Amino acid sequence: MDIAPEVDDSARRLAFGTHVEPEVEVLxxxxxSLTGHRADAEDLVQDTVIRAWRAxxxxxxxxxxxxxxxxLRNTHRNTHRRQRPDTAAEPADAVxxxxxxxxxxxxxxxxxxxxxxxxxxxxxxxxxxxxxxxxVLLLVDVDQLTYAxxxxxxxxxxxxxxxxxxxxxxRVRKHLGPHPDPSSSGGSP
Amino acid sequence: xITWMQSMVQCRRSAARLEQYLDADPSAPxxxxxxxxxxxxxxxxxxxxxxxxxxxxxxxxLHRLGDHHRPDAASLARLxxxxxxxxxxxxxx
Numbered sequence: 001m002d003i004a005p006e007v008d009d010s011a012r013r014l015a016f017g018t019h020v021e022p023e024v025e026v027l028x029x030x031x032x033s034l035t036g037h038r039a040d041a042e043d044l045v046q047d048t049v050i051r052a053w054r055a056x057x058x059x060x061x062x063x064x065x066x067x068x069x070x071x072l073r074n075t076h077r078n079t080h081r082r083q084r085p086d087t088a089a090e091p092a093d094a095v096x097x098x099x100x101x102x103x104x105x106x107x108x109x110x111x112x113x114x115x116x117x118x119x120x121x122x123x124x125x126x127x128x129x130x131x132x133x134x135x136v137l138l139l140v141d142v143d144q145l146t147y148a149x150x151x152x153x154x155x156x157x158x159x160x161x162x163x164x165x166x167x168x169x170x171r172v173r174k175h176l177g178p179h180p181d182p183s184s185s186g187g188s189p
Numbered sequence: 190x191i192t193w194m195q196s197m198v199q200c201r202r203s204a205a206r207l208e209q210y211l212d213a214d215p216s217a218p219x220x221x222x223x224x225x226x227x228x229x230x231x232x233x234x235x236x237x238x239x240x241x242x243x244x245x246x247x248x249x250x251l252h253r254l255g256d257h258h259r260p261d262a263a264s265l266a267r268l269x270x271x272x273x274x275x276x277x278x279x280x281x282x
Contacts, residue, residue, distance in 0.1 A: 017276030024268050028260040042264040046271060053275050122254050140212075141251035142258075148216030158217055166208050169247060 012056050019064035020052055026065065027072055030145070030153055033138035034076050044079065048072040069145075069153040077155075125175035133168035140165055196234070203230045203237050211244050 027048060031041035051071050052059075059067055126134055139150040140161070147165075151158045203226075210219055210227045219227070231238050 013276050017272070021269065021272050021276065024272055025260060025265055028265055028268060029255070032260060038261050038264060041260070042268065045264075045268050049268065049272055049275070122250060126251075137251070141248055142255035144252065144255065146216040147212075147214045151216075162209065162217065169208070169244070173243065173247060 015059075015061065016053055016056050019059070019061065020049060020068065023065050023068050024049075026143070026145075027068060029143045030069065030072060030139060031076070033135060033143055034072075034153070044072065044076055047075045047079065051075055066149055066152040069149055070155075073153050073155055121176060122172075125172040128175050129168055129171055133164050133171065136161055136164040137168040137172070141169075199230050200234060200237055203227055203234070204240070207237065207240060208244060211241055212248075 024045065027045045028041060031044040031048075032038065035041050035044060048068065048071050051074075052068055055071065126137060129137065135154065136150060139145045139153055140147065145153065147158045147161045150161045150165075154161065206219060206223060206227060209217060210224060231241060
């Protein structure tokens, strides 16, 4: 990979490490929510990190997560346009895919059954959402971004995030039916 | 009759702001007087209290879903190494 070899500034490197390193996991989670594919998510974050390095000189040091999420959004949009014109846009196309949710690692045997029921009900409900709603729900309720961070990620106003989020939650509750407690087999909040 | 209608109005007003109130998102805080009004309403309204409980339950379940589906550890390690490498400038020429 080509990483601006002409730049060699220790302060810049220090700022990069300070601002970017703590956000890598969040970026990867968000990238999974946006792409729905682990390999694509890693590629997206890698491209985002490299772009962030190149853009460090223009960054004022405030709100690094929002700054990085904006870069990630632009990178994803450009990549999406260039390479993935056939990406699923509606839930009917996404059934069977696992947006944002990847394989477990080292599952606790006692937890597997309960987790499976919890995950199945919720994942079905989340997968049934239109992509616009699903993405907001994943970013805020699963990835734990703030409204503003989700807005930066999606390039929409905070009010739009709140509206889509509310509608997404309503649809999930409706999908879960008259017994909306998806944790009935997996514990309480 | 008037009391019942006042209650309905309060419920409608509360429903419109209930999720924002419960989320307590730092990037979109409700004004203090609105928070106090909602807290007072929830203290006396069973219907809105049940709605609040459903909301909290769904959020907690979705949060746990995220806990159970963390990003791939190998991907995370590779990306952290990439950032560290760039920041340390130890492998670039």
